[in-house]
Amino acid sequence: MSAMATETVGTMPEEVFSACSSPLSSPPSSPLIPPLSQDEATQNHDSQESIAGPMTPTVSLPAPSRPKRQAAVRAAEKITSIIDEFGTHNRHTKPRGTKRGRDASPDLKKLNSTTEIHTKRIRTQDLPVTQLSPDESDAAVDAEFDNDKEPAYTADTGLTLLDAQINTANTQPASDLQGVLVNNILMNLRAKAATNSVAIEQADVDLPPTVATVADETSAPIARAAPRAPPPIRSKFRGGMCEALPYFKAYKGSCYFAGLVAKGFLIDIEVEKGDMFGENGGGRVKEGTSMVRSKDAVDDAINVRSLTNAYAGDSLIAIVAGDQHPLYPCQPPAVYSVLDxxxxxxxxxxxxRARGSQRVFTVWRVRFEKANPFTPSWWIPLGEEENVTPVTCPVGACSTCNTQSKQIFTVGWFCLNHLCRNYYKLPSTLDDVDIDTLAYSQEFLNERTPYEGDIPSLIPTLPNAEGMHGTELALRQGFVCPKCNYACRRVYWSWLACESSNCRFRQQAVMIPYSKLLLSNEEEIFTKNMQAKRLRNKVNDSLATILNQTYAVLSPVTTLGGYTVRQFFLTNPTHQVIGSFTIFRSSEQINTKADGPDELFRTLEVEDIGLRRNPAAIAGHKLEGLTRHFQQNFGARYKFGVSVQSKGFADAPPAILKALKRLDWAKGVAVSSATANFPISRHGLGDNFFEDLAAQDQNFNELLALGYMEEDRINYHDDGEKELGPVVAALSLGSPCTMRFRPKRNKGFETDETPKDSQKHKKNDRDEEDKKEKKNHKDILEVEMRHGDMMVMAGTEIQRFYEHAVTPQGKRRFALTARFVDPAKMELQSDIDDALIKGAIPPHAANFTYDGY
Ligand SMILES: O=C(O)CCC(=O)C(=O)O
Structure with a gap:
């Protein structure tokens, strides 16, 4: 550690740094010695003694439990070794091949000669570094805060979710953080892009016109000078960035982290004093259109921890800039652009100081430096050069807490350890620093710290599909267009298509048919999972599990046609039966028959029936949310909040018409057997509830085909649109799934929230979605659907009182759901005409029949 002493420049005059010692002249103590507590720091200040071993690693973990203690020890070792390395080699303060790092400005030289200044790079202060083991990290992230999950929008919740996102996306990003981004210069992006652009473009294929082609790539209001080069990656949609970039999956908030290490960071609209092309965050309340800070930064906020860990491990973070950033130096080329x-x-x-108030708050500041500081940045205005002579920022150490801090302000050095008694006190007088006059020093701003590791390409290549079937998560993700570098969402089931209106890149997606074995393997895993769950719920029924008997009544297992059938009756809060749910379990015999589920599944696998994701909320907005599954409507148009176009039955592929026949059969037998199975212990809404329902019923005139790839799902929703008839039937093909029902909120059902739940929700309190979730009822019924199974929901009131969600457990599933959309209940004549034409069953459908076997 002797090398450290040689890095000390000058001496520290008593009158200037009376509260500081020269930590670097003392040997470091054991890296595992915990840092000073607040009390210790205070006592030491009182005695004005310097502490031996000031290079103590700055890991401060509150009394960790045994496993955490081990994690803390590992973290401490890691950080210590980093400190040692820097102390010995001083590698980050000497830019390669240049003397610029040593050419201190005249002012700095003067300062150096009169004060104790260290040029050593500070790795950590008393930051709450918590490096957990991979398992612990994952669990912590899962349990506490997930900002990388693409929302599963549904027709009725999509809009609210998105509203919540608008409120948080730009205004409550990395909670408790202020971003300071050092604006230096470029890399040759065109060259980079070229290396990644493999020539894989296919024919110019015309896809349906409603594809999210983006006419306006930016909405930035102020015209500024053009940037000197295009960004490496851009998109109009936040979802495009999140789907396409492995390092920026921040659907909410500004910081994307994985394993508690920050990977990507968004800077956008909200800027506070001192920010430099930076962005602030949490602890604010909305007031009018601006944000007002209302509380101090929280040290153990997950974003702070993730950034602290990235700082400790010197990991790369990609920064994405939003076009609303007031300090954008050039005209933003897109709504979102990757900086570097x-x-x-x-x-x-x-x-x-909070805007418009006298109250003072603490915020975390993060200094981001471009990994390669010696190449010009693309966002510098065309014709301008960044004129920076890199210098080294002085470092001082506090004699009270032994923590090193950089001298970041022009006012001179003071301790920046917020846990120290002398934090924000001028060392000479111990007076409070006047926060209103603080300005960053040129030395701090102009310091440059090249990243020493390998710097990968920002542009992910298209995933290699070798050995895959095409619906695995890796292939389901978005992609960066290899032709124009636009970050695209995966909109089409069968195509990768660039979302920029200026680009015609289209590539047929890989879609290899599933083998029987693959399907049965998925079912086997599903069955095991469900068996375990059933055991926990003390039921043994492979068709469905009633999780709460209060509002669901079960009928005995019967057979209908070749199917094993179970029927459930759901009640309203006053226990009157309001409808039935029937599950039809298929068999190998049924599945393998001509025109049966195996054949239908194979057809949907290989034929492009037009499945695509559609905007579920705020279509066209930068926070537009696409459905988390793919759809194609046939027959009368089903308007369910998602704007889906429909193909008439006359143009539908035979597979769709064949499925329709099966669903018509299932509907008929389900409704008539409900009359027989009606639970006499409960009253229905009318004496002849199911007879009446059968009498009102009409043939299906609509079929919605849904495609689910790995991890796709549909969130809680109902099929309660006013134009719909009372019966909905679905055929499930491919991977198995669960369909869960729960009572809706505010309908008079008894509450079922347990204390455990409340606690869980408290943890996630910051998340709007979780706040809502907290108030939701639990599932009362979980139905298992496997390849070839059908289900029938009968009763309009079921949709009024219950909502359902579907979660496939596998990598490829189709659901064909049929309904009657009543033209008599439509308002617009054009809708009525459209429904009558498109919903008409074509004569050739008479060739397809179904008898239940
Ligand atoms: O995927 C399914 O089985 C059904 C989807 C669904 O809930 C619906 O179409 O309303």
Whole structure:
């Protein structure tokens, strides 16, 4: 550690740094010695003694439990070794091949000669570094906060979810953080893009015109100078960035992290004093259109921890800039643009006066530096050069807490350890620093710290489909267009199509048919999972599990046609039967018959029936949410909040008409057997509830085909649109799934929230979705659907009182769901005409029949 002493420049005059010692002249103590507590720091200040072993690693973990303690020890070792390495080699302060790092400005030289300044890079202060084991990290992230999950929009919840996102996406990003981004210069992006653009473009295929082609790539209001080069990746949609970029899956908030390490960061509209092309975050309340800070930064906020860990591990972070950033130096080329790879070169807690108030809060500041500081940045305005002579920022150490801090402000050095008694106190007088006059020093701003590791390409290549079937998550993701670098969502089932209106890149998606074996393997895993669950719920029924008997009544197992059938009756809050749910379990015999489920599944696998994702909320907005599954409507148009076009039955492929026949059969037998199975212990809404229902019923005139790839799903929703008839039937093909029912909120059902739930929700309190979820009822019924199974829901009131969600457990599933959309209940004549034409069953459908076997 002797090398450290040689890095000390100058001496520290008593009157200037009376509260500081020269930590680097003392040997470091054991890396596992915990940092000073607040009390210890206070006592030491009182005695004005310097502490031996000041290079103690700055890991502060509150009394960890045994496994956490081990994790803390591992973290401490890691951080110590980093400190040692820097201490010895000083590698980050000497830019390669240049003397610029040593050419301190005249002012700095003066400062150096009169004060104790260290040029050593500070890795950590008393930051709450918590490096958990991979398992712990995953669990922590799962349990606490997931911002990388693509929302599963549904017709009726989509809009609200998106509203919530608008409120949080730009205004409540990385909670408790202020971003300081060092604006330096470029890399040759065109060259980079070229290397990644493999020539895989296919024929110019015309896809349906409603494809999310993006006419306006930016909505930035102020015209500024054009950037000197295009960004490496751009998109109009946040979802495009999140789906296409492995390092930026921040659907909510500004910081994307994995395993508690930050990977990507968004800077956008909200800027506070001191930000430099930066963005602030949490702890604010909305007031009018601007945000007002209402509380101090929280040290153990997951974003802070993730950034702290990225700082400690010197990991790369990609920064995405939103076009609303007021300090964007050039005209933003797109709503969202990837800036470059950065790394965090300093993190500190800063005092800030809330806008329009006298109250002072603390926020975390993060200094992001471009990983390669010696190449010009694309976002510099065309014709301008960044004129920076890199210098080294002085470092001082506090004699009270032994923590090193950079001298980041022009006012001179003071301790930046927020846990220290002398935090924000001028060392000479111990007076409070005047926060209103603080300005960053040129030395701090102009310091450059090249990243020493390998810097990968920002542009992910299209995934290699070798050995895959085409619906695996890796292939389901979005992609960066290899032709124009636009970050695209996967909109079509059968195509990768660039979302930029200026680009015609289209590539047929890989779609290899499933083998029987693959399907049965998926079912085997599903069965095992469900058996375990059933055991926990003390039921043994492979068709469905009633999770709460209060509102669901079960009929005995019967057979209808070749199917094993179970029927459930759901009640309203006053226990009157309001409808039935019937599940038809298929068999190998049924599945393998001509025109049966195996054949239908194979047809849908290989034929492009037009499945695509559609906007489920705020279509066209930068936060537009697409459905988390693919759809194609046939027959009368089913308007369910998602704007889906429909193909008439006359143009439908035979597979669709064959499925329709099966569903018509299932509907008929389900409704008539409901009359027989009606639970006499409960009253229905009328004496002849199911007879009446059968009498009102009409033949299906609509079929919605849904395609699910790996991890696709449909969130809670109802099929309760006013134009719909009372019966809905579905055929399930491919991977198995569960369909869960729960009572809707505010309908008078007894509440079922347990204390355990409340606690869980408290943890996630920041998340709007979770806040809503907290109030939801639990599932009362979970139905298992396997390849070839059908289900029939009968009773309009079921849709009024219950909602359902479907979660496939496998990588490829289709659901063909049929309904009657009543033209008599439509308002527009054009809709009525459309429904009558498209919903008419064509004569050739008479060739297809179904008898239940
Ligand atoms: O995927 C399914 O089986 C059914 C989807 C569904 O809930 C619906 O279409 O309303």
């Amino acid at each position: 790879w950065f790394h965090i070169t300093y993190m500190w807690k800063e005092k800030l």
